Amino acid sequence: xxxxxxxxxxxxxxxxxxxxxxxxxxxxxxxxxxxxxxxxxxxxxxxxxxxxxxxxxxxxxxxxxxxxxxxxxxxxxxxxxxxxxxxxxxxxxxxxxxxxxxxxxxxxxxxxxxxxxxxxxxxxxxxxxxxxxxxxxxxxxxxxxxxxxxxxxxxxxxxxxxxxxxxxxxxxxxxxxxxxxxxxxxxxxxxxxxxxxxxxxxxxxxxxxxxxxxxxxxxxxxxxxxxxxxxxxxxxxxxxxxxxxxxxxxxxxxxxxxxxxxxxxxxxxxxxxxxxx
Amino acid sequence: xxxxxxxxxxxxxxxxxxxxxxxxxxxxxxxxxxxxxxxxxxxxxxxxxxxxxxxxxxxxxxxxxxxxxxxxxxxxxxxxxxxxxxxxxxxxxxxxxxxxxxxxxxxxxxxxxxxxxxxxxxxxxxxxxxxxxxxxxxxxxxxxxxxxxxxxxxxxxxxxxx
Numbered sequence: 118x119x120x121x122x123x124x125x126x127x128x129x130x131x132x133x134x135x136x137x138x139x140x141x142x143x144x145x146x147x148x149x150x151x152x153x154x155x156x157x158x159x160x161x162x163x164x165x166x167x168x169x170x171x172x173x174x175x176x177x178x179x180x181x182x183x184x185x186x187x188x189x190x191x192x193x194x195x196x197x198x199x200x201x202x203x204x205x206x207x208x209x210x211x212x213x214x215x216x217x218x219x220x221x222x223x224x225x226x227x228x229x230x231x232x233x234x235x236x237x238x239x240x241x242x243x244x245x246x247x248x249x250x251x252x253x254x255x256x257x258x259x260x261x262x263x264x265x266x267x268x269x270x271x272x273x274x275x276x277x278x279x280x281x282x283x284x285x286x287x288x289x290x291x292x293x294x295x296x297x298x299x300x301x302x303x304x305x306x307x308x309x310x311x312x313x314x315x316x317x318x319x320x321x322x323x324x325x326x327x328x329x330x331x332x333x334x335x336x337x338x339x340x341x342x343x344x345x346x347x348x349x350x351x352x353x354x355x356x357x358x359x360x361x362x363x364x365x366x367x368x369x370x371x372x373x374x375x376x377x378x379x380x381x382x383x384x385x386x387x388x389x390x391x392x393x394x
Numbered sequence: 395x396x397x398x399x400x401x402x403x404x405x406x407x408x409x410x411x412x413x414x415x416x417x418x419x420x421x422x423x424x425x426x427x428x429x430x431x432x433x434x435x436x437x438x439x440x441x442x443x444x445x446x447x448x449x450x451x452x453x454x455x456x457x458x459x460x461x462x463x464x465x466x467x468x469x470x471x472x473x474x475x476x477x478x479x480x481x482x483x484x485x486x487x488x489x490x491x492x493x494x495x496x497x498x499x500x501x502x503x504x505x506x507x508x509x510x511x512x513x514x515x516x517x518x519x520x521x522x523x524x525x526x527x528x529x530x531x532x533x534x535x536x537x538x539x540x541x542x543x544x545x546x547x548x549x550x551x552x553x554x555x556x
Contacts, residue, residue: 158465
């Protein structure tokens with residue numbers, strides 16, 4: 118019997134090892150959401166990000182001059198916009214007071230720089246040089262001057278990993294700014310799409326897409342992208358809306374983390390509602 | 395003798411640093427070459443199939459752990475790529491396989507397989523066009539990786555292959 122197994126091992130050891138390792142890999146995938154695995158990953162990438170941040174600083178020196186020029190131009194444009202918006206802001210505050218609406222702006226921002234990027238077709242992530250010590254927590258949205266970049270996935274003391282919108286695990290409630298139609302946006306491996314949009318809904322190419330207030334992750338409106346077209350699904354009652362993001366994820370260098378986590382009070386309220394017998 | 399076990403793992407870390415800091419700067423339309431696959435194919439061809447399979451597993455595990463991708467997906471893809479690269483580790487033909495264009499073709503095969511497995515695992519649903527997916531997510535990064543491998547292998551000293 119032993120000799121039989123030894124002969125099988127001798128003849129097929131490459132395949133046996135392959136199968137064992139593939140099964141281990143599949144097994145590991147199922148443990149991704151375990152808190153213990155998350156802690157190990159936070160420690161691992163936190164230590165490694167110390168090295169990558171040094172290299173990233175060196176590589177970014179070459180780009181500082183051109184970026185400085187670009188930022189000066191943006192600064193001039195923004196200064197003019199700010200003057201206009203200041204007037205709108207005063208009007209807005211007065212009108213909100215009149216309507217007794219709650220102010221949704223003014224969330225604190227945590228500035229951070231990208232220390233590394235893992236670009237892949239389906240699971241793009243970036244590492245930022247801000248972590249638990251700066252107040253970053255998983256679930257916080259990450260933005261820049263153009264719009265939403267992604268969601269914080271994991272944090273160590275000084276670094277955090279962000280899943281960008283080009284990650285199939287990120288699904289966000291968004292809405293059409295013009296028609297106020299809500300939908301769920303996700304990355305399908307090729308492009309951003311809003312899925313399950315009823316065929317009767319009015320969504321046109323060129324419409325601005327922003328995050329929706331109904332989102333449990335980002336309950337404030339942040340710009341996401343522009344609707345570029347509608348994929349007409351021949352069967353069923355739903356279409357898909359293709360979205361071009363405002364942010365070029367390959368060029369992102371400096372970002373802000375919106376210090377905003379989902380409301381425990383709101384969650385408890387909603388859970389109570391759903392749990393009611 | 396033991397150097398053959400720990401040198402590729404030690405080399406993995408600086409290569410990964412380059413992969414996630416410098417390589418995004420040469421991305422073409424979001425497509426980047428995979429230096430880890432080149433390293434994996436190189437060391438697998440210098441050793442044997444079991445070595446390549448285990449090395450792919452270790453590289454995949456470290457890659458997933460340190461970059462925040464779905465833990466297990468690169469493990470699966472790189473284990474398979476290491477296994478396939480192992481078919482080209484024949485001692486008698488090794489010298490021939492290490493000729494630049496042959497090496498680039500082997501890298502292309504392994505890189506396409508790696509990209510397709512990762513994409514297949516994470517982004518396939520009922521509406522996915524498989525041919526388009528293999529072309530866009532598999533072949534394009536594969537070609538880019540094999541071109542980079544060509545550059546590396548041309549400048550590599552020939553006698554160290556033996």
